[in-house]
Amino acid sequence: MKRPTIADIARRAGVSKGAVSYALNGQPGVSDATRQRIVAIAQEIGFNPNSAARALSGASARAVGLTLCRPARILSIEPFFMGLISGFEQELAARSYALTLQVVATPQTETEVYRRWWGERRVDGVFVTDLRENDVRIPVLNELQLPAVVIGGPGDTGKLAQLWSDDAGAITEAVGYLMALGHRRIARVGGLPDLLHTQTRTRAFSQVCASLGLSEAITVPSDYTGEEGGRATRRLLINAERPTAIIYDNDVMAVAGLSVAQEMGLSVPGDLSIVAWDDSPLCSLVHPPLTALSRDIAAYGAHAARQLLAAIAGEPVGDVEEGTAHLTPRGSTAPPREN
Amino acid sequence: MKRPTIADIARRAGVSKGAVSYALNGQPGVSDATRQRIVAIAQEIGFNPNSAARALSGASARAVGLTLCRPARILSIEPFFMGLISGFEQELAARSYALTLQVVATPQTETEVYRRWWGERRVDGVFVTDLRENDVRIPVLNELQLPAVVIGGPGDTGKLAQLWSDDAGAITEAVGYLMALGHRRIARVGGLPDLLHTQTRTRAFSQVCASLGLSEAITVPSDYTGEEGGRATRRLLINAERPTAIIYDNDVMAVAGLSVAQEMGLSVPGDLSIVAWDDSPLCSLVHPPLTALSRDIAAYGAHAARQLLAAIAGEPVGDVEEGTAHLTPRGSTAPPREN
DNA sequence: AGAATTTACTGAACCGGATAAGTGACGCGA
DNA sequence: TCGCGTCACTTATCCGGTTCAGTAAATTCT
Numbered sequence A, B: 001m002k003r004p005t006i007a008d009i010a011r012r013a014g015v016s017k018g019a020v021s022y023a024l025n026g027q028p029g030v031s032d033a034t035r036q037r038i039v040a041i042a043q044e045i046g047f048n049p050n051s052a053a054r055a056l057s058g059a060s061a062r063a064v065g066l067t068l069c070r071p072a073r074i075l076s077i078e079p080f081f082m083g084l085i086s087g088f089e090q091e092l093a094a095r096s097y098a099l100t101l102q103v104v105a106t107p108q109t110e111t112e113v114y115r116r117w118w119g120e121r122r123v124d125g126v127f128v129t130d131l132r133e134n135d136v137r138i139p140v141l142n143e144l145q146l147p148a149v150v151i152g153g154p155g156d157t158g159k160l161a162q163l164w165s166d167d168a169g170a171i172t173e174a175v176g177y178l179m180a181l182g183h184r185r186i187a188r189v190g191g192l193p194d195l196l197h198t199q200t201r202t203r204a205f206s207q208v209c210a211s212l213g214l215s216e217a218i219t220v221p222s223d224y225t226g227e228e229g230g231r232a233t234r235r236l237l238i239n240a241e242r243p244t245a246i247i248y249d250n251d252v253m254a255v256a257g258l259s260v261a262q263e264m265g266l267s268v269p270g271d272l273s274i275v276a277w278d279d280s281p282l283c284s285l286v287h288p289p290l291t292a293l294s295r296d297i298a299a300y301g302a303h304a305a306r307q308l309l310a311a312i313a314g315e316p317v318g319d320v321e322e323g324t325a326h327l328t329p330r331g332s333t334a335p336p337r338e339n
Numbered sequence C: 001a002g003a004a005t006t007t008a009c010t011g012a013a014c015c016g017g018a019t020a021a022g023t024g025a026c027g028c029g030a
Numbered sequence D: 001t002c003g004c005g006t007c008a009c010t011t012a013t014c015c016g017g018t019t020c021a022g023t024a025a026a027t028t029c030t
Helices: A006-013 A017-024 A032-044 A051-056 A079-094 A107-120 A137-144 A167-181 A196-211 A226-237 A251-263 A281-285 A297-312 B006-013 B017-024 B032-044 B051-056 B079-094 B107-120 B137-144 B167-181 B196-211 B226-237 B251-263 B281-285 B297-312
Strands: A063-068 A098-103 A125-128 A148-151 A161-165 A186-189 A245-248 A273-277 A291-294 A320-322 A326-328 B063-068 B098-103 B125-128 B148-151 B161-165 B186-189 B245-248 B273-277 B291-294 B320-322 B326-328
Touching (some): A063 A079, A063 A297, A079 A098, A107 A137, A125 A137, A148 A297, A161 A297, A167 A186, A167 A196, A167 A273, A186 A196, A186 A226, A226 A245, A226 A251, A251 A273, A251 B281, B006 B017, B063 B079, B063 B107, B063 B297, B079 B098, B079 B297, B107 B137, B125 B137, B125 B297, B161 B297, B167 B186, B167 B196, B167 B291, B167 B326, B186 B196, B186 B226, B226 B251, B251 B281
Parallel strands (some): A063 A098, A063 A125, A125 A148, A161 A320, A186 A245, A245 A273, A273 A291, B063 B098, B063 B125, B125 B148, B245 B273, B273 B291
Antiparallel strands (some): A098 B098, A291 A326
């Protein structure tokens, strides 16, 4: 089956290729009558502009890229990225932009992928997640002048637009809530320590605990996996002065922590309260359901997509702080048992 | 920053554009000395062929597509798709094919996306998941002659290549194992009933139970979500003659089922044994860890990608049955308690 | 009415590769 | 020494859009 081209439309409408192009792109230069005739023919024969030809003649590729740098076994279980992708799609699909995905092993490889995409003109812009300190990807994107939106800061990203959520506010809310319940020994199992948003959270956690007069505000670093989250929990709980509440940087570790606590004969929330960061169906599934810091990840992704499309269109795009995650109390938090 | 083109290379090497093209594509028509010189220059200036130009001049788009038709809240928690995507990427990245992703609402929309991709020449082929009975996507793909690999059959797909895993064998193993433990009342919480592989499983489950002399082999249909899986479990367990073992069509429902059982005061595995279909880190996270039907989903995806690339290359691609999932016994299964 | 401007187009160049057809130099056999 | 084939290229065309320069007709202005 042959793909219809503008030449086919031009022939049937009895006009030139150029006229068809103007008509279909809403450009001036054709009369309304002709435009309608051309649009009708295009509809009738099911015309879709060849994206390659379009990209080649200077216009955009109408595609954006996303690289994911996490091992498969983490990616598969981490609900965050799929939620983000769904959010991207809401905006992208509406403007028929395609999303090109690549799973890579290291941030270094990501820069190579950016270079290749740029050279191939395959994408008009990219989403950058998991911002790190002195991130190798940032200078490359600035050098290539490839439009980008950085998710997971804030950090130093040169001219690139940024979007982050108010992690400090969220952790303040969580700690405040646990204190109000009566907790005084609160620990945290953190995400990958070299990610900037993990550092932001760690700093905020220390500060808020200090300001509220909580002496020990331990953050145990982890890596978002269930195994590590479980191990970290075990280390915290074998302590003589064990915490009465733990905040986890993602839902997977929180679930693993719950499991470890139960296995050690501790009751949740009687002996230990648990708060998960990022609410996913997973949190409601387990028993007891987990109190979580909820945010609308799809909306977050949609927002990022709007920013990226604006940056591609050449509009000025500033750095934006998305709203604070809010606490959704469930069965995993309660006042600490007197001992 | 300007992207280097073959014209730039040609100028620097003192040859014509054509010669450069031959040299870089390993075509005959240039001497080895010239070829090496050209390749060296291309390397040096970081040349990447413009994918649009390449696609336009008849060659392939070097991209394949995947549409996902599940609501965001299911996608985000379902580990299967991310595992599959990771598998695709292993093969695609090695041959520098891009993966284009689109999340859609209905199978009907998927066909529209296929038509658009085809018209735009955006992809060389597509992955089709979640095959249904009389699937609307199949005739469209056959009509467009868009290469495709169908995952989740077997079913009637015309000329399209298929890949499925031996669900019947897997369920036979699971039921056999539960019987050997002493279970006689085994139920199943199934996936979306209109998916072909769900039907295959349901049929196989009935048959194997019948052949082993188990009278009641109830399958309760569900939709892969935790909520539905939990509800289905509750319905099964309030029964006077409640099952002593339940097989779940995915890990999320199994975790939800575990939670419901515990909430109802039943001990797992004492009062109820649980088997999850598809092993993910999630299964090992909960307490007790879930016995699961494991398969290597990434390998499954990689296999599918190899098939698709072969189909795109015009090689004949047959239907393939991937190996049987094997049972990984964990703490959620045990002999039923005498009553 | 005649000049100036606008409208509604056409024709051709261009994007950056792939590729068929053409060309000159060289080697080789008769 | 002529003719033929092969090699190593060059030249030109094509893919399917976008866009600029040009043009004839219609409209507006004076």
